Amino acid sequence: MNDLRLAFRQALYINKAFIRNPAALFFTLVFPLMFLVIFTVIFGNGHIQVGPGKTVLVSTFYVPAIAAFSVINACYTNIAISLSGSRDTGALKRIHGSPLPVWAYMAARILHAVAMAIVLVVICAAFGAVFYGATLPTNTLPSFLLTLVVGAAVFSALGVAMTAVIPNADAAPAVVNATILPLLFISNIFIPLENPSGWIDVVGKVFPIRHFADAMIGSFLGLSGSGLHASDFLVMAAWGIGALFFGVRFFRWEPRT
């Protein structure tokens, strides 16, 4: 109980440092919203078919799609880059030498990332409601929240695992973007996939982003019942668990040199 309080307290310190860091603030909070505005302004007026017999404005599509991108950005990208930075300065080593339990520190990082993700999703949803009448259907709200929480957890775990791969803080943004950018284009996030051609469909479905995006969009737009498919969650869970084991095994608290 006391350690839970410590983790929560640590998350508040992480947040304090975060909001004073202009670069972190911009890339985590402003960046995704910028994409939302740009994409909806450029492509927003068209219509796309998102399900059998269901057609929406492209700008409506972008609300849950960019919400998914925000979660990935706040959890995966933000954690991998900021953890690599803390590792390089020796801040992680110093924490590791203190009595703060390792899990409490990681929980604090993840808690903060998830909180940022939720803030961004709320902003995206509000944006959609105000400008495109794209309100969240109340009957699929639980499935949307479930998707959000599962996705945030999976991408946080992947962010921690990726830190074990990143050689140093200078390389972190490059490594993270190389792993994520191509997938953002073929995973129904930056570009709506109406009838994805064979290989894009196959490659996209190997990685967790496509499944997360489909679940976010499906539940937000209220497609087919709950809007969710078990297969999406199975793939995400597999990546999350894999990342967890990889992170526990290979994560280092000291600079890799």
Next chain:
Amino acid sequence: MRGISFKVAEGEVFALLGPNGAGKTTTVEILEGFRHRDGGKVSVLGFDPASGDRRLKEQMGIVLQTTGVDPYLTVAETVDMFRGYYPRPRSRDEVIKLVGLEDKSDARVTRLSGGQRRRLDVAIALAGDPQILFLDEPTTGFDPGAKRNAWEVIKGLAGLGKTIFLTSHSMDEVQFLADRVVIIAAGRIVAEGTPESLMGRQQSDTLIRFRLPDSAGALPESLRGAARLDGGSVEIETRDPTRALFELTSWAVQENVSLERLQVTRPSLEDVYLEITREAEAAGTPA
């Protein structure tokens, strides 16, 4: 490391010395729990540091060679953050005052100078009111005033019964602080003892230096052999400084010669340290 063994008593200031690459940091990091040993026995306050036992971490303060704190937090926030990890922390203001950062309490870490960051490191190590303090080259980059203050702080902590494990390249620091010294080279202990006993151990000669005016005559016979003349300055190396000085000064008084800039130097801890480590390396200890 190849079979080093030492004990540090409670309340002692213990210094581990050795050239770069001798294994100092390896040894300290094994004691701190950052590094796992391949073999041998280690016990710190009754715990094995490799276990990462929280009860041990709660009683340990660590100053690493390189700093690592969040640049966007203030000094006070940083100290408070770390205080929260310990069951019985020292008061925040007391810790900040101990290292002399009162004026910088509300400054962000980004705004601190190198020496001030180092002092923040020490403050963080003190936050939990540790029983044992590891200081890995704690005053590197300090100006002379700050260094002297830090030494007083460390002395004060030792006075409170804290055990201090110090590594340093500054022999002045070691001479000022350490109760006991262990010197390692190439993974082995090559000397140990109090700074005084180490200095006494070496048979190095005392050096007498002065300037002789041109008008002065020849030195007394007994000193002539040991004297080196370089222009007007003279150096005499002797194992018997009492006798040599007596002969020199009585000669000077008799001849009415003034010995300008007369200086008598004993070998410093640094001289002794250099001699010991050079010997160890010359003895062909494989690196």
